[in-house]
Amino acid sequence: MTTSDLLTLTKFRLSALVIVTTLVGFWLRTPVNGFDFWLLFHTIIGSTLAAFGAGVFNQLMEIEPDSRMERTADRPLPSGRVSPSAAFGIGWLLSAWALIHLTIRVNMEAAALTAATLATYLFIYTPLKRQSPTNTLVGAVSGALPPLIGWAGAAGPLPAGALPHFRWSLMIEPGAIYLFLLLFLWQLPHFLAINWMYRDQYRQGGFVMLANDDELGARTSRHALAYAISTVLLMFYPVYAGAAHGWWFLPPALLLSGWMCMLAVRFNRQPERATARKLFFCTLMYLPAILTVSIIAWKRG
Numbered sequence: 001m002t003t004s005d006l007l008t009l010t011k012f013r014l015s016a017l018v019i020v021t022t023l024v025g026f027w028l029r030t031p032v033n034g035f036d037f038w039l040l041f042h043t044i045i046g047s048t049l050a051a052f053g054a055g056v057f058n059q060l061m062e063i064e065p066d067s068r069m070e071r072t073a074d075r076p077l078p079s080g081r082v083s084p085s086a087a088f089g090i091g092w093l094l095s096a097w098a099l100i101h102l103t104i105r106v107n108m109e110a111a112a113l114t115a116a117t118l119a120t121y122l123f124i125y126t127p128l129k130r131q132s133p134t135n136t137l138v139g140a141v142s143g144a145l146p147p148l149i150g151w152a153g154a155a156g157p158l159p160a161g162a163l164p165h166f167r168w169s170l171m172i173e174p175g176a177i178y179l180f181l182l183l184f185l186w187q188l189p190h191f192l193a194i195n196w197m198y199r200d201q202y203r204q205g206g207f208v209m210l211a212n213d214d215e216l217g218a219r220t221s222r223h224a225l226a227y228a229i230s231t232v233l234l235m236f237y238p239v240y241a242g243a244a245h246g247w248w249f250l251p252p253a254l255l256l257s258g259w260m261c262m263l264a265v266r267f268n269r270q271p272e273r274a275t276a277r278k279l280f281f282c283t284l285m286y287l288p289a290i291l292t293v294s295i296i297a298w299k300r301g
């Protein structure tokens with residue numbers, strides 16, 4: 001197995017998104033004077049291993065449809081360069097190591113969120129891709145959990161002497177809610193644009209996507225616009241909740257989200273490959289930009 005095959009098998013580029021969002025979640029919850037480098041290191045290691053394991057299992061479950069799509073046919077498993085048994089062993093090792101590492105080195109909340117991410121992605125989202133277009137929503141849920149892993153990881157282990165318990169309150173803190181909704185809403189215009197541009201290949205692969213029978217793009221672009229508008233509205237929440245400085249956060253956040261919304265409007269008015277492509281590339285630039293704005297404007301601690 002070559003290094004290139006291993007990077008493809010673990011979906012390294014997609015896993016990089018998990019690393020970044022986990023890091024942001026950890027950073028936003030860490031008090032200004034309470035940064036723990038080793039706690040961050042172990043949180044990132046655990047979430048990264050889990051992302052790699054999920055990537056391997058996902059491709060293992062989709063060998064046959066991947067072999068029918070031009071853009072995935074040359075992946076290591078459908079091309080035969082890596083055997084399914086070897087991939088299964090790699091995926092199992094990575095996923096198990098991730099959960100054990102997080103439980104021992106970070107806390108049970110981070111480990112539980114990681115387990116929920118794996119379960120949602122592999123046992124609900126992946127099979128649903130061949131059954132219902134709602135798979136995109138489920139996939140957005142699993143993609144929105146990594147920043148919460150970082151958020152929970154920043155809380156560290158339970159204090160010495162405390163009775164073992166699961167800290168549910170971590171999941172409903174304003175920062176956790178904002179990060180989850182941001183990643184959830186951002187993914188939908190992003191993936192809907194991809195779905196519509198490559199709808200022929202998705203049909204070939206046997207995947208049931210919203211854009212499959214939407215040749216004119218009206219339905220897909222309408223959904224993309226609705227989620228883009230929701231993202232604009234979300235920008236008011238961190239300020240309302242007192243988690244971000246309004247004058248530092250709102251102007252750039254609304255500018256960025258308004259830009260994505262404007263391109264979603266264009267896609268809705270003129271559903272064609274060019275407008276879908278512009279929306280897709282906008283989403284690629286939007287996420288790192290809005291995360292940077294959040295880091296700068298956040299009231300840490």
